[in-house]
Amino acid sequence: MPDRKEAILDAAVAIADERGLDAVSMRSVAERVGVTPMALYPYVGNKAALLDGMLGRLLRDMWPGESPWPAGGAAGAEGDQAGQPDWRTRLLIMGRALRDIAKRHPWAASLVFARPAVTPDSVRAIDVVYGALLEAGVPAGQVPRLERLLGTVVFGFAASEAGGRFDPSETNPRSTRGLLPEGPLPGHAALADVLAAPADWDAEFEADIADLGEIIEATARRAREHE
Amino acid sequence: MPDRKEAILDAAVAIADERGLDAVSMRSVAERVGVTPMALYPYVGNKAALLDGMLGRLLRDMWPGESPWPAGGAAGAEGDQAGQPDWRTRLLIMGRALRDIAKRHPWAASLVFARPAVTPDSVRAIDVVYGALLEAGVPAGQVPRLERLLGTVVFGFAASEAGGRFDPSETNPRSTRGLLPEGPLPGHAALADVLAAPADWDAEFEADIADLGEIIEATARRAREHE
Protein backbone atom coordinates (compact mmCIF):
# COMPACT_ATOMS: atom_id res chain seq x y z
CA MET A 1 0.00 0.00 0.00
CA PRO A 2 2.32 2.77 -1.20
CA ASP A 3 -0.45 5.38 -0.88
CA ARG A 4 0.86 5.72 2.64
CA LYS A 5 4.25 6.79 1.34
CA GLU A 6 2.67 9.39 -0.91
CA ALA A 7 0.70 10.73 2.02
CA ILE A 8 3.87 10.96 4.09
CA LEU A 9 5.71 12.82 1.34
CA ASP A 10 2.73 15.13 0.88
CA ALA A 11 2.73 15.95 4.56
CA ALA A 12 6.48 16.57 4.60
CA VAL A 13 6.31 18.88 1.59
CA ALA A 14 3.41 20.76 3.10
CA ILE A 15 5.26 21.30 6.34
CA ALA A 16 8.39 22.49 4.53
CA ASP A 17 6.30 24.92 2.50
CA GLU A 18 4.54 26.29 5.54
CA ARG A 19 7.24 26.37 8.18
CA GLY A 20 10.54 25.76 6.44
CA LEU A 21 12.74 22.73 5.98
CA ASP A 22 13.91 22.79 9.59
CA ALA A 23 10.35 22.17 10.70
CA VAL A 24 10.33 18.85 8.86
CA SER A 25 10.98 16.30 11.57
CA MET A 26 9.89 12.72 11.84
CA ARG A 27 7.63 13.79 14.68
CA SER A 28 5.99 16.70 12.87
CA VAL A 29 5.41 14.66 9.74
CA ALA A 30 4.03 11.76 11.71
CA GLU A 31 1.67 14.01 13.61
CA ARG A 32 0.33 15.45 10.37
CA VAL A 33 -0.22 12.00 8.94
CA GLY A 34 -1.93 11.02 12.20
CA VAL A 35 0.50 8.39 13.29
CA THR A 36 3.44 7.90 15.61
CA PRO A 37 6.96 8.81 14.42
CA MET A 38 8.20 5.24 14.26
CA ALA A 39 5.40 4.28 11.93
CA LEU A 40 7.08 6.28 9.15
CA TYR A 41 10.18 4.13 9.05
CA PRO A 42 8.84 1.17 7.10
CA TYR A 43 7.82 3.57 4.34
CA VAL A 44 10.65 6.09 4.11
CA GLY A 45 13.55 4.28 5.77
CA ASN A 46 15.08 7.24 7.51
CA LYS A 47 15.14 10.98 7.47
CA ALA A 48 17.68 11.34 4.67
CA ALA A 49 15.56 9.14 2.43
CA LEU A 50 12.54 11.22 3.32
CA LEU A 51 14.31 14.35 2.09
CA ASP A 52 15.27 12.57 -1.11
CA GLY A 53 11.68 11.57 -1.57
CA MET A 54 10.50 15.14 -1.10
CA LEU A 55 12.85 16.31 -3.81
CA GLY A 56 11.80 13.54 -6.14
CA ARG A 57 8.17 14.42 -5.63
CA LEU A 58 8.84 17.97 -6.76
CA LEU A 59 10.70 16.92 -9.87
CA ARG A 60 7.83 14.67 -10.84
CA ASP A 61 5.48 17.65 -10.64
CA MET A 62 7.58 19.43 -13.23
CA TRP A 63 5.30 18.03 -15.90
CA PRO A 64 1.88 17.44 -14.43
CA GLY A 65 0.51 14.84 -16.82
CA GLU A 66 2.56 12.16 -18.45
CA SER A 67 5.87 13.02 -20.06
CA PRO A 68 6.38 16.59 -21.18
CA TRP A 69 6.46 15.83 -24.86
CA PRO A 70 5.85 12.71 -26.92
CA ALA A 71 8.66 10.34 -26.02
CA GLY A 72 11.23 9.47 -28.63
CA GLY A 73 12.39 11.95 -31.21
CA ALA A 74 15.63 12.56 -29.37
CA ALA A 75 18.29 10.93 -31.50
CA GLY A 76 19.51 13.39 -34.08
CA ALA A 77 19.40 10.91 -36.93
CA GLU A 78 15.71 10.44 -36.44
CA GLY A 79 14.52 13.84 -37.48
CA ASP A 80 12.08 15.98 -35.56
CA GLN A 81 8.66 14.98 -34.43
CA ALA A 82 5.81 17.10 -35.69
CA GLY A 83 4.19 18.79 -32.70
CA GLN A 84 7.35 19.24 -30.66
CA PRO A 85 8.82 22.70 -30.04
CA ASP A 86 12.45 23.18 -31.02
CA TRP A 87 15.27 22.41 -28.62
CA ARG A 88 15.73 25.97 -27.50
CA THR A 89 12.21 26.58 -26.31
CA ARG A 90 12.14 23.09 -24.85
CA LEU A 91 15.12 23.90 -22.64
CA LEU A 92 13.64 27.28 -21.85
CA ILE A 93 10.40 25.71 -20.71
CA MET A 94 12.22 23.22 -18.52
CA GLY A 95 14.39 25.92 -16.98
CA ARG A 96 11.45 28.14 -16.21
CA ALA A 97 9.48 25.26 -14.77
CA LEU A 98 12.37 24.43 -12.50
CA ARG A 99 12.72 27.96 -11.28
CA ASP A 100 9.00 28.12 -10.63
CA ILE A 101 9.25 25.02 -8.50
CA ALA A 102 12.17 26.49 -6.60
CA LYS A 103 10.18 29.64 -6.01
CA ARG A 104 7.18 27.74 -4.75
CA HIS A 105 9.33 25.45 -2.62
CA PRO A 106 12.43 27.42 -1.64
CA TRP A 107 13.68 24.63 0.59
CA ALA A 108 14.14 22.34 -2.40
CA ALA A 109 16.97 24.25 -4.01
CA SER A 110 19.25 23.76 -1.07
CA LEU A 111 18.68 20.02 -1.21
CA VAL A 112 19.76 19.65 -4.82
CA PHE A 113 23.42 20.23 -4.16
CA ALA A 114 23.44 18.13 -1.03
CA ARG A 115 22.00 14.88 -2.36
CA PRO A 116 22.70 12.88 -5.51
CA ALA A 117 19.07 12.85 -6.69
CA VAL A 118 19.01 9.50 -8.41
CA THR A 119 15.26 9.18 -8.59
CA PRO A 120 13.78 7.91 -11.85
CA ASP A 121 12.04 11.22 -12.41
CA SER A 122 15.25 13.19 -12.39
CA VAL A 123 16.85 10.70 -14.78
CA ARG A 124 13.93 11.25 -17.14
CA ALA A 125 14.42 14.98 -16.93
CA ILE A 126 18.09 14.57 -17.79
CA ASP A 127 17.13 12.47 -20.75
CA VAL A 128 14.97 15.23 -22.15
CA VAL A 129 17.90 17.63 -21.91
CA TYR A 130 20.14 15.12 -23.66
CA GLY A 131 17.65 14.98 -26.49
CA ALA A 132 17.52 18.75 -26.82
CA LEU A 133 21.30 19.09 -26.88
CA LEU A 134 21.66 16.37 -29.50
CA GLU A 135 19.03 18.06 -31.63
CA ALA A 136 20.95 21.30 -31.30
CA GLY A 137 23.94 19.62 -32.89
CA VAL A 138 26.14 19.31 -29.83
CA PRO A 139 28.64 16.45 -30.35
CA ALA A 140 27.90 13.44 -28.18
CA GLY A 141 31.12 13.84 -26.21
CA GLN A 142 30.06 17.23 -24.92
CA VAL A 143 26.40 16.52 -24.20
CA PRO A 144 26.73 15.21 -20.64
CA ARG A 145 29.00 18.06 -19.65
CA LEU A 146 26.65 20.68 -21.03
CA GLU A 147 23.70 19.00 -19.36
CA ARG A 148 25.51 19.24 -16.04
CA LEU A 149 26.44 22.85 -16.73
CA LEU A 150 22.83 23.69 -17.52
CA GLY A 151 21.66 22.00 -14.36
CA THR A 152 24.31 23.71 -12.29
CA VAL A 153 23.31 27.14 -13.54
CA VAL A 154 19.56 26.64 -13.23
CA PHE A 155 19.68 24.90 -9.85
CA GLY A 156 22.37 27.26 -8.67
CA PHE A 157 20.38 30.30 -9.67
CA ALA A 158 17.29 28.97 -7.95
CA ALA A 159 19.22 28.02 -4.85
CA SER A 160 20.94 31.40 -4.70
CA GLU A 161 17.66 33.20 -5.09
CA ALA A 162 15.96 31.11 -2.44
CA GLY A 163 18.91 30.92 -0.08
CA GLY A 164 19.73 34.60 -0.11
CA ARG A 165 23.11 34.53 -1.82
CA PHE A 166 21.88 37.23 -4.18
CA ASP A 167 20.65 39.62 -1.53
CA PRO A 168 23.56 41.03 0.42
CA SER A 169 25.12 43.41 -2.05
CA GLU A 170 22.13 45.66 -1.51
CA THR A 171 21.56 45.09 2.17
CA ASN A 172 25.16 46.07 2.84
CA PRO A 173 25.18 49.68 1.67
CA ARG A 174 28.74 50.29 2.64
CA SER A 175 30.12 47.96 0.01
CA THR A 176 28.17 49.66 -2.76
CA ARG A 177 30.03 52.86 -1.93
CA GLY A 178 33.37 51.22 -2.64
CA LEU A 179 34.48 51.22 0.95
CA LEU A 180 35.20 48.54 3.49
CA PRO A 181 36.91 48.65 6.89
CA GLU A 182 39.86 46.80 5.45
CA GLY A 183 40.48 48.78 2.31
CA PRO A 184 39.09 50.19 -0.92
CA LEU A 185 36.90 48.34 -3.37
CA PRO A 186 37.71 49.78 -6.76
CA GLY A 187 35.37 47.46 -8.61
CA HIS A 188 32.38 48.36 -6.44
CA ALA A 189 33.26 52.00 -6.71
CA ALA A 190 33.29 51.90 -10.50
CA LEU A 191 29.89 50.18 -10.50
CA ALA A 192 28.21 52.35 -7.88
CA ASP A 193 25.40 53.42 -10.21
CA VAL A 194 24.57 49.92 -11.36
CA LEU A 195 24.78 48.44 -7.87
CA ALA A 196 22.43 51.06 -6.50
CA ALA A 197 19.63 50.00 -8.84
CA PRO A 198 17.46 47.07 -7.76
CA ALA A 199 18.04 43.88 -9.69
CA ASP A 200 15.39 42.23 -11.85
CA TRP A 201 15.80 38.54 -11.16
CA ASP A 202 13.38 37.44 -13.85
CA ALA A 203 15.38 39.32 -16.45
CA GLU A 204 18.63 38.02 -15.06
CA PHE A 205 17.44 34.46 -15.28
CA GLU A 206 16.38 34.90 -18.88
CA ALA A 207 19.71 36.51 -19.73
CA ASP A 208 21.60 33.62 -18.15
CA ILE A 209 19.55 31.12 -20.10
CA ALA A 210 20.19 33.06 -23.29
CA ASP A 211 23.92 32.98 -22.63
CA LEU A 212 23.76 29.24 -22.10
CA GLY A 213 21.92 28.94 -25.39
CA GLU A 214 24.79 30.72 -27.07
CA ILE A 215 27.27 28.32 -25.55
CA ILE A 216 25.26 25.44 -26.94
CA GLU A 217 25.11 26.97 -30.39
CA ALA A 218 28.80 27.84 -30.38
CA THR A 219 29.65 24.28 -29.42
CA ALA A 220 27.46 22.92 -32.19
CA ARG A 221 28.96 25.36 -34.67
CA ARG A 222 32.50 24.36 -33.78
CA ALA A 223 31.57 20.74 -34.25
CA ARG A 224 30.11 21.43 -37.70
CA GLU A 225 33.18 23.33 -38.85
CA HIS A 226 35.71 20.79 -37.67
CA GLU A 227 33.95 17.96 -39.41
CA MET B 1 40.58 39.38 22.39
CA PRO B 2 39.34 38.14 19.03
CA ASP B 3 42.03 35.42 18.96
CA ARG B 4 39.44 33.42 20.78
CA LYS B 5 37.06 33.69 17.85
CA GLU B 6 39.77 32.57 15.48
CA ALA B 7 40.49 29.60 17.70
CA ILE B 8 36.80 28.70 17.74
CA LEU B 9 36.58 28.90 13.97
CA ASP B 10 39.75 26.85 13.62
CA ALA B 11 38.31 24.16 15.84
CA ALA B 12 35.02 24.13 13.96
CA VAL B 13 36.74 23.85 10.57
CA ALA B 14 38.98 21.07 11.85
CA ILE B 15 36.00 19.11 13.12
CA ALA B 16 34.15 19.54 9.85
CA ASP B 17 37.19 18.35 7.92
CA GLU B 18 37.68 15.33 10.11
CA ARG B 19 34.16 14.16 10.87
CA GLY B 20 31.85 16.07 8.55
CA LEU B 21 29.64 19.10 8.95
CA ASP B 22 27.09 17.25 11.05
CA ALA B 23 29.74 16.68 13.69
CA VAL B 24 30.08 20.43 14.19
CA SER B 25 28.00 21.16 17.26
CA MET B 26 28.37 23.83 19.86
CA ARG B 27 29.32 21.10 22.28
CA SER B 28 31.97 19.47 20.11
CA VAL B 29 33.54 22.78 19.17
CA ALA B 30 33.57 23.93 22.77
CA GLU B 31 35.19 20.72 23.91
CA ARG B 32 37.95 21.11 21.34
CA VAL B 33 38.59 24.67 22.41
CA GLY B 34 38.61 23.52 26.01
CA VAL B 35 35.62 25.46 27.20
CA THR B 36 31.93 24.96 27.91
CA PRO B 37 29.40 25.30 25.08
CA MET B 38 27.85 28.50 26.38
CA ALA B 39 31.23 30.21 26.40
CA LEU B 40 31.13 30.26 22.58
CA TYR B 41 28.12 32.54 22.39
CA PRO B 42 29.79 35.86 23.18
CA TYR B 43 32.15 35.24 20.26
CA VAL B 44 30.04 33.64 17.57
CA GLY B 45 26.50 34.60 18.51
CA ASN B 46 24.80 31.38 17.56
CA LYS B 47 25.25 28.31 15.47
CA ALA B 48 24.21 29.88 12.17
CA ALA B 49 26.77 32.64 12.64
CA LEU B 50 29.38 30.04 13.44
CA LEU B 51 28.72 28.37 10.09
CA ASP B 52 28.98 31.73 8.36
CA GLY B 53 32.25 32.33 10.08
CA MET B 54 33.61 28.99 8.95
CA LEU B 55 32.79 29.83 5.36
CA GLY B 56 34.34 33.26 5.66
CA ARG B 57 37.50 31.75 7.05
CA LEU B 58 37.86 29.56 3.99
CA LEU B 59 37.34 32.43 1.59
CA ARG B 60 40.04 34.40 3.33
CA ASP B 61 42.45 31.53 2.80
CA MET B 62 41.86 31.82 -0.93
CA TRP B 63 44.85 34.10 -1.13
CA PRO B 64 47.25 33.27 1.67
CA GLY B 65 49.17 36.51 2.01
CA GLU B 66 47.63 39.89 1.53
CA SER B 67 45.41 40.61 -1.43
CA PRO B 68 45.89 38.45 -4.50
CA TRP B 69 47.20 41.19 -6.68
CA PRO B 70 48.17 44.81 -6.11
CA ALA B 71 44.97 46.59 -5.19
CA GLY B 72 43.55 49.10 -7.58
CA GLY B 73 43.95 48.79 -11.31
CA ALA B 74 40.38 47.66 -11.75
CA ALA B 75 38.64 50.53 -13.47
CA GLY B 76 38.94 50.16 -17.21
CA ALA B 77 39.88 53.78 -17.79
CA GLU B 78 42.92 53.39 -15.63
CA GLY B 79 44.90 51.09 -17.85
CA ASP B 80 46.59 47.90 -16.73
CA GLN B 81 49.05 47.57 -13.91
CA ALA B 82 52.45 46.22 -14.85
CA GLY B 83 52.90 42.92 -13.00
CA GLN B 84 49.26 41.86 -13.10
CA PRO B 85 48.13 38.93 -15.24
CA ASP B 86 45.31 39.61 -17.68
CA TRP B 87 41.69 39.27 -16.67
CA ARG B 88 41.28 35.80 -18.11
CA THR B 89 44.06 34.15 -16.15
CA ARG B 90 43.04 36.12 -13.09
CA LEU B 91 39.56 34.63 -13.20
CA LEU B 92 41.03 31.24 -13.97
CA ILE B 93 43.27 31.42 -10.92
CA MET B 94 40.39 32.43 -8.69
CA GLY B 95 38.17 29.68 -10.02
CA ARG B 96 40.80 27.03 -9.53
CA ALA B 97 41.60 28.27 -6.05
CA LEU B 98 37.95 28.06 -5.14
CA ARG B 99 37.60 24.53 -6.43
CA ASP B 100 40.70 23.52 -4.51
CA ILE B 101 39.18 24.85 -1.34
CA ALA B 102 35.97 23.00 -2.00
CA LYS B 103 37.93 19.82 -2.56
CA ARG B 104 39.84 20.24 0.68
CA HIS B 105 36.72 21.19 2.62
CA PRO B 106 33.80 19.45 0.94
CA TRP B 107 31.37 20.64 3.57
CA ALA B 108 31.88 24.25 2.53
CA ALA B 109 30.27 23.96 -0.85
CA SER B 110 26.92 23.02 0.58
CA LEU B 111 26.99 26.10 2.80
CA VAL B 112 27.46 28.57 -0.03
CA PHE B 113 23.96 28.22 -1.39
CA ALA B 114 22.36 28.20 2.01
CA ARG B 115 23.75 31.41 3.50
CA PRO B 116 24.20 34.90 2.08
CA ALA B 117 27.94 35.09 2.76
CA VAL B 118 28.27 38.77 3.51
CA THR B 119 31.68 38.60 5.09
CA PRO B 120 34.19 41.29 4.11
CA ASP B 121 36.45 38.69 2.54
CA SER B 122 33.80 37.52 0.12
CA VAL B 123 33.01 41.10 -0.81
CA ARG B 124 36.66 41.61 -1.62
CA ALA B 125 36.65 38.51 -3.80
CA ILE B 126 33.62 39.84 -5.65
CA ASP B 127 35.43 43.12 -6.17
CA VAL B 128 38.31 41.37 -7.86
CA VAL B 129 35.90 39.69 -10.25
CA TYR B 130 34.26 43.03 -10.98
CA GLY B 131 37.66 44.40 -11.90
CA ALA B 132 38.40 41.53 -14.22
CA LEU B 133 35.08 41.82 -16.00
CA LEU B 134 35.46 45.55 -16.47
CA GLU B 135 38.92 45.03 -17.86
CA ALA B 136 37.50 42.47 -20.27
CA GLY B 137 35.23 45.17 -21.65
CA VAL B 138 31.94 44.00 -20.22
CA PRO B 139 29.51 46.93 -19.98
CA ALA B 140 28.87 48.02 -16.40
CA GLY B 141 25.23 47.05 -16.53
CA GLN B 142 26.11 43.42 -17.14
CA VAL B 143 29.02 43.08 -14.72
CA PRO B 144 27.09 42.16 -11.58
CA ARG B 145 25.02 39.60 -13.43
CA LEU B 146 28.07 37.94 -14.94
CA GLU B 147 29.82 37.93 -11.59
CA ARG B 148 26.84 36.11 -10.13
CA LEU B 149 26.78 33.69 -13.05
CA LEU B 150 30.47 32.95 -12.59
CA GLY B 151 30.01 32.37 -8.90
CA THR B 152 27.00 30.17 -9.49
CA VAL B 153 28.89 27.96 -11.92
CA VAL B 154 32.07 27.68 -9.88
CA PHE B 155 30.34 27.20 -6.54
CA GLY B 156 27.75 24.96 -8.15
CA PHE B 157 30.38 22.80 -9.76
CA ALA B 158 32.29 22.48 -6.51
CA ALA B 159 29.13 21.75 -4.57
CA SER B 160 27.99 19.16 -7.07
CA GLU B 161 31.34 17.47 -7.03
CA ALA B 162 31.50 17.45 -3.25
CA GLY B 163 27.84 16.65 -2.68
CA GLY B 164 27.60 13.79 -5.11
CA ARG B 165 25.27 15.27 -7.68
CA PHE B 166 27.69 14.27 -10.41
CA ASP B 167 28.07 10.65 -9.37
CA PRO B 168 24.85 8.82 -10.00
CA SER B 169 24.78 8.53 -13.77
CA GLU B 170 27.58 5.99 -13.48
CA THR B 171 26.55 4.29 -10.28
CA ASN B 172 23.17 3.56 -11.79
CA PRO B 173 24.13 1.34 -14.72
CA ARG B 174 20.59 0.74 -15.80
CA SER B 175 20.09 4.33 -16.88
CA THR B 176 23.20 4.28 -19.06
CA ARG B 177 21.65 1.46 -21.04
CA GLY B 178 18.70 3.61 -21.95
CA LEU B 179 16.22 1.71 -19.88
CA LEU B 180 14.17 2.49 -16.83
CA PRO B 181 11.26 0.70 -15.17
CA GLU B 182 8.89 3.36 -16.38
CA GLY B 183 9.91 3.67 -19.99
CA PRO B 184 12.66 4.20 -22.52
CA LEU B 185 15.39 6.82 -22.32
CA PRO B 186 16.24 7.70 -25.91
CA GLY B 187 18.79 10.31 -24.94
CA HIS B 188 20.72 7.98 -22.68
CA ALA B 189 20.55 5.27 -25.32
CA ALA B 190 22.05 7.53 -27.96
CA LEU B 191 24.87 8.46 -25.60
CA ALA B 192 25.61 4.98 -24.28
CA ASP B 193 29.25 5.06 -25.38
CA VAL B 194 29.98 8.45 -23.87
CA LEU B 195 28.17 7.70 -20.64
CA ALA B 196 30.07 4.45 -20.19
CA ALA B 197 33.42 6.26 -20.12
CA PRO B 198 34.52 7.72 -16.78
CA ALA B 199 34.34 11.49 -16.58
CA ASP B 200 37.39 13.70 -16.09
CA TRP B 201 36.22 16.36 -13.68
CA ASP B 202 39.36 18.45 -13.95
CA ALA B 203 38.91 18.68 -17.70
CA GLU B 204 35.21 19.38 -17.31
CA PHE B 205 35.88 22.23 -14.93
CA GLU B 206 38.39 23.78 -17.31
CA ALA B 207 35.94 23.41 -20.19
CA ASP B 208 33.21 25.11 -18.21
CA ILE B 209 35.50 27.96 -17.31
CA ALA B 210 36.50 28.31 -20.95
CA ASP B 211 32.85 28.50 -21.97
CA LEU B 212 32.26 31.22 -19.40
CA GLY B 213 35.22 33.09 -20.82
CA GLU B 214 33.57 32.99 -24.20
CA ILE B 215 30.37 34.40 -22.77
CA ILE B 216 32.36 37.26 -21.30
CA GLU B 217 34.12 37.96 -24.57
CA ALA B 218 30.91 37.75 -26.55
CA THR B 219 29.25 40.22 -24.19
CA ALA B 220 32.20 42.60 -24.49
CA ARG B 221 32.18 42.23 -28.29
CA ARG B 222 28.48 43.01 -28.51
CA ALA B 223 29.03 46.09 -26.39
CA ARG B 224 31.83 47.30 -28.64
CA GLU B 225 29.75 46.82 -31.77
CA HIS B 226 26.64 48.56 -30.50
CA GLU B 227 28.58 51.61 -29.42
Added chain:
DNA sequence: ATAAACGATCTACGCTGTATACAATCTACA
Protein backbone atom coordinates in the same frame (compact mmCIF):
# COMPACT_ATOMS: atom_id res chain seq x y z
C1' DA C 1 36.21 52.60 46.23
C1' DT C 2 32.20 51.74 43.75
C1' DA C 3 29.80 50.61 39.66
C1' DA C 4 29.38 48.61 35.53
C1' DA C 5 30.56 45.50 31.95
C1' DC C 6 32.33 41.26 30.52
C1' DG C 7 33.51 36.17 30.14
C1' DA C 8 32.47 31.88 31.55
C1' DT C 9 29.83 28.60 34.03
C1' DC C 10 25.94 25.39 35.41
C1' DT C 11 21.44 23.90 35.03
C1' DA C 12 17.48 22.96 32.53
C1' DC C 13 13.95 22.80 28.71
C1' DG C 14 12.24 21.13 24.68
C1' DC C 15 13.61 19.28 20.69
C1' DT C 16 15.95 15.80 17.38
C1' DG C 17 16.59 10.79 14.96
C1' DT C 18 16.00 6.18 15.80
C1' DA C 19 16.97 1.25 18.28
C1' DT C 20 14.34 -1.81 20.73
C1' DA C 21 10.45 -4.26 22.52
C1' DC C 22 5.69 -4.89 22.48
C1' DA C 23 0.64 -5.02 21.04
C1' DA C 24 -3.00 -5.02 17.80
C1' DT C 25 -4.98 -6.12 13.61
C1' DC C 26 -5.66 -8.52 9.26
C1' DT C 27 -4.78 -12.94 6.09
C1' DA C 28 -4.60 -17.58 5.03
C1' DC C 29 -5.00 -22.16 5.62
C1' DA C 30 -6.60 -26.40 8.36
Added chain:
DNA sequence: TGTAGATTGTATACAGCGTAGATCGTTTAT
Protein backbone atom coordinates in the same frame (compact mmCIF):
# COMPACT_ATOMS: atom_id res chain seq x y z
C1' DT D 1 -14.16 -21.84 12.93
C1' DG D 2 -9.57 -21.82 15.02
C1' DT D 3 -5.17 -20.68 14.89
C1' DA D 4 -0.50 -19.43 13.02
C1' DG D 5 1.92 -15.88 10.66
C1' DA D 6 2.65 -11.66 8.83
C1' DT D 7 1.84 -6.85 8.78
C1' DT D 8 1.37 -2.36 10.94
C1' DG D 9 1.46 0.81 14.48
C1' DT D 10 2.66 2.01 19.38
C1' DA D 11 5.33 2.89 23.60
C1' DT D 12 9.40 3.59 25.73
C1' DA D 13 13.98 4.98 25.95
C1' DC D 14 18.54 6.95 24.77
C1' DA D 15 21.98 10.00 23.45
C1' DG D 16 22.59 14.20 21.53
C1' DC D 17 21.17 18.90 19.99
C1' DG D 18 20.74 24.51 20.43
C1' DT D 19 20.23 27.77 23.66
C1' DA D 20 17.39 30.62 27.44
C1' DG D 21 18.15 31.98 32.18
C1' DA D 22 20.43 32.74 36.40
C1' DT D 23 24.74 32.98 38.60
C1' DC D 24 29.42 34.33 39.63
C1' DG D 25 34.26 35.76 39.45
C1' DT D 26 37.18 39.07 37.17
C1' DT D 27 38.32 43.06 34.73
C1' DT D 28 37.72 47.92 33.49
C1' DA D 29 35.94 52.80 34.18
C1' DT D 30 34.49 56.37 37.00
